[in-house]
Amino acid sequence: MRHIRKAAVIGSGVMGAAIAAHLANVGIPCLLLDLVPTSLTAEEERRGLTLDHPAVRNRLATQAIARLHKASPAPLYRPEFAQRIQPGNLEDDLAKIAEVDWVIEVIVESLEPKRQLLERIEQYWRPGTIVSSNTSGISINEMVAGRSDAFRRNFLGTHFFNPPRYMKLLEVIPGSDTDPELVDFMADFATRRLGKGVVIAKDTPNFIANRIGTYGLLVTFEEMQKGGFSIEEVDAVTGPALGRPRSATFRTLDLVGIDTFVHVAYNVHAHVSDPVEQQAFIVPDAIRSMVERGWLGEKSGQGFYKKVKDGGTTRILSLDLATMEYREQVKVKSASLEAAKAAKGGKAKVQALLAGKDKYAQLAWDIVKRVLIYSAEKMGEIANSPQDVDAAMRWGFNWDLGPFELWDAIGLVPSAKRMQEEGLTLPAWVEAWIAEGHKAFYEEREGAVYMPVGGMSAPVQVPAGVIDLASLKQVGRVVKQNAGASLVDLGDGVACLEFHSQNNAIGPDILAMIEQSVSIVEREFQGMVIANQGRNFCVGANLMLMLMAAQEGDWDEIDLSVRMFHKAMTTLRYSAVPVVAAPHRMTLGGGVEVCLASSRVLPSAETYFGLVEVGVGLIPAGGGCKETARRVSESVSADEDLVPHLARMFQTIGTAKVSTSGDDALAMGWLSENDRVIVNGDLQIAAAKAEVLRMAEHGYTPPVRDARIRVAGADGKAVLQMAARGMWQSGYISDHDLLIVNKLAHVLAGGDVPADSLVSESYLLDLEREAFVSLCGEPKTQERMQYMLAKGKPLRN
Template structure:
């Protein structure tokens, strides 16, 4: 790969997508120049101030307004607000010459070929030869855009299609133009994966490329099926959501968020430009969609779409009458059968055999999908795994179409398609006749996919930088119980992978963690605690705590909390290096575990925090102790130590959750100079393993337990109690909130000692455990735990 370096980029066009792309490059440390057009006329505010079109604030109004709006949007496009300083704004007239100093120009202007060509002509006047130039189009053929441009421009030009929102959706489609050099494609493919944290997929220059071609087919197929099967929008959203590994917003809620006009635009593009598509008819809009577009019911942006908010109520659209009505609940017997099946992929065989309307829906839906994707090879890509990668990374599907087909069974999928009157492409039958019974296989810890040209299973490229736990779990298993699997990652490093529901930490997980440390201390050099589920861990098993507290088994509860604390202390004081690899939701106990590892290798998308206040307790697995210890470790000469301690106290008391790993440094949950962040989650386990190996090779020595923690005693306790009194008096917190806060204050102050004193970690752990236990005897705490178990939401009582 060439030694091309990206230090600075220019983004042309500052709409939602342009600003989102600019923010994501700023996320990874790149300097960004964000440009847009200048306004044609003054707005009222500018007129009132007596400004003219020549004033800089007017010239940059469009870009600055868009960028400000992006930074305020939720979820945030940026990992940390301070990263926004890496972005400079400007306009296409006065600042365009600055593109001569960038390494990559990304065009994100309106989806009109004439405008894009005009922009490229303008850019070519200032672009220095060799600079990458790409378009974030979602559907205009790349070949038309670079017509008439110089050879150097065409050689360095291609499509780079990010999905919205650019920070969160991982798909990065790279679409070559007629003259794009292989060096440019290879560079972008590697850069997207390694630096931007994306799933890079090189696509062919066909309408809507890969992700939208299959994704829009899938949605249009549903639009037509809804009427045929007389389903409600609630029923469809129930059938196409988390139960099959799709986002919570399922189908109709997703369309509302994205905007019906956006979807219609892409569907029309496919209808106009793919006359030979065997399902061409499907891309024509059903009547109810045309009517909604006519009424401007485009979703969230117009205040109503398939759903509409009226006051506090959410109403749903009746597709037969096109009137809004109260939401209805949707229930299907077939879905009940999958409730005990934790792994989504194992649910598909049950779903397609359902005897009710849901079963019929899945048979029709999957038959159409299987047949359609089979015909897209080699039209949109030569490799079937690229279709799966695109659907997982661009549409948030947990499994791609071919993986689902494998789960149902390739032959069974052919039967379903035939029963519904669809023809599957001949290569599938040909694959079966070569003896390949599945699209994918795993060999020696690597994934292989069927290659149609070579008629054999070929290793999927690019996985050498990854460790895929699904691929090594069976062959490298060292130990297993109902809570964890311990795998040998090779090179002397073990991995402890949680397997409990939502990766909650209960007795089995703690036993597994202790076993992992035992094994690593005896026969290995280091331990990683990591998994590749949706979330690292949502915390301790509160159901178990609730049962013990309700039955008043306080001795057993005391033992259980002590076991948790002791396990965390083993993470810190074992004779081998321990690395935690948190990602996604890392709450309560999951956060405490991370804080006790020798090093944290966090995914950038880690939402981490001590949230125990929400269930009426304080962190009891060493989190309260750890925050007191970290506060004292940051005391500097001349500090007002009380203020430092208060910051750490508030992190727990306000149940702060970082919205990215970078924000976790602000809260003292991750530590600067010690913990690291990885942008691509797929690389996380491999990176954590490398750090464990590095620490072992540097001569890791077992740390000595701390006995030098300075606690402030009465002086701090007094301040906290005055504070909680004032907060209760002004109705910021309830009486029970105050009780919890006061218990936490007692722990973090080190009790009511008469003067600042040096204490041991165990001293603080004992205080923490006592406080946790006493809160478990409170009726209001039990009400909070029960409410969380029932609804998944915190109760304020």
């Protein structure tokens, strides 16, 4: 029985430290080892330390751990998780690897140093301990040449993408002697415990994602030079218009590091035998010149783009490759780009762009056709199936569609015909697939999706524990739906309430579906999950509807809307069967209130959770204030002062603080000890379903209706308002901020009742509603609402 309870990461550079941080995130303590310094720093000399002092000998790892707290984006779910990482060095502490279950090598990307380190590791290696290399392209088999049979059976590649916390892809690369059982174990462990999307790659140069991604970047550069396009033009075409990240081509290279890109390209050039492919991986002279000049991208301050400060303003210049000088960026517009921008979703965007008739549509086609053919040529050599290639590119490069998915989106048969008419040669297996009558690489039949694998049609593999709501809806599992939400039968007596309004914002249709769903589930199911698979769980209530009513002075409509929200949340809270919310990514305002009204919350690790209504000039009014007061009341003993605990939540809501992770939401007090974080969002709905069944099996009992809540009252309100006034006097908040948070204090403290009064939930909800409606009438609040809708960020007025 394999397990990983403790790990060791060798190499404390940016990547090694970040991998250690992610292990710490998921509760795996680890050693972080690096070389022993050969000289003292000025600070060490000032302190009188010597080269033998442990602080000096462990300096590299210790500094790497300290840098985790300053890195952006944050590698840690919570800062205190760094305590799970123990610094050390390779001379004093290498023997400690005998105490761990997994050793990860993350040193310089060069074969010989890796081989030497693995030889040292084997001296202290405990049989059965897993050893892996975080290489981006060096041969796994060559690394362990000369190692024992037992060591080689327990060795494999584990290629994390940077940054490890956020990038989903993990390429697992077995060597020729790797135990197949170990490969299965690591794939399962990385999926469930580390939250990764795992692709099994073959031991070929740069594996899957970097092989295709690097080829695509080089092809893009070549087509750019052929057509005389600028950097801005290429990035306009190869970003969201092509279903790819906003960083597109050249911003991506700046972020990755241009020297790193050159190294990765060279690795393929040096290790493939096909002369045509070797030629494709020759780095252009212009890029080599940039590396020679030290223009390496963001880490050197300039690359294809350069930030310059002009007074108090920062401008971004772009590089003119013809002159190698920086100049002002030129805005890029065209009919095909505008059509892609207007389209919804990666598939529609690509179709719109390639359907265009201008030079940018042609550039997109010239890039895409070559990447598609190359991906097909490498099938079987670098990966086992189109599914693996597509997943690698989606998870590793954040493409909306992998190569074969994109090919299907633009029409396999007509696009293949166009390629041939333009003189390109299709791989033989693609020609054979089309000749057999197939219209796409992925074909649905008999309730399953099939794809080509080794000349045969094989089913697409659905990872264990993954529930896909779209697939369930396609096969008729919808119980009830309206424009904003659907109730979907997950099987085994559990239903899922899925939001699908624009941005999953809560409006009257979702509120109606919440009430109707609870009624149905209480009669026909054991319980309900609230989840969706949109980009974000819920960004809050429908702000546009509220602003329109406020501008028209329709206070009755606003009052009614708040009452509807309260009614829906009350129905949810007192459901006779368990309701488990499974939020992910942005979960704000009303989305938080839905979670607070649920029986349990299972957030994904990447959940950014907060009541942020102050940012639009309002206070939480979907039960958020009431729930905050209730939770504070229940968290303290009957004779304990409420105010310190309430003050912490008052500050959290009053500053619109949002959690940095699911674990941070727990630490902030939004979630209870019964709630737990699900690291892999793909498994979240299945975990929530299992939690519903577990709660039902153990005899779920809903909360007691309208139990009394102890509140801080007038005295507590005065303390909160005094703190707010201090912030106002110090210039931290504006006059309007002060008005808002004073009303917030009034509601959270329970109004002007005596301290420690026991009040009803309905009383607190009335305070919420009255404060909310009054703030809607404030001109500065309406300004904030309008600004947020127009700009997507808060206005401080």
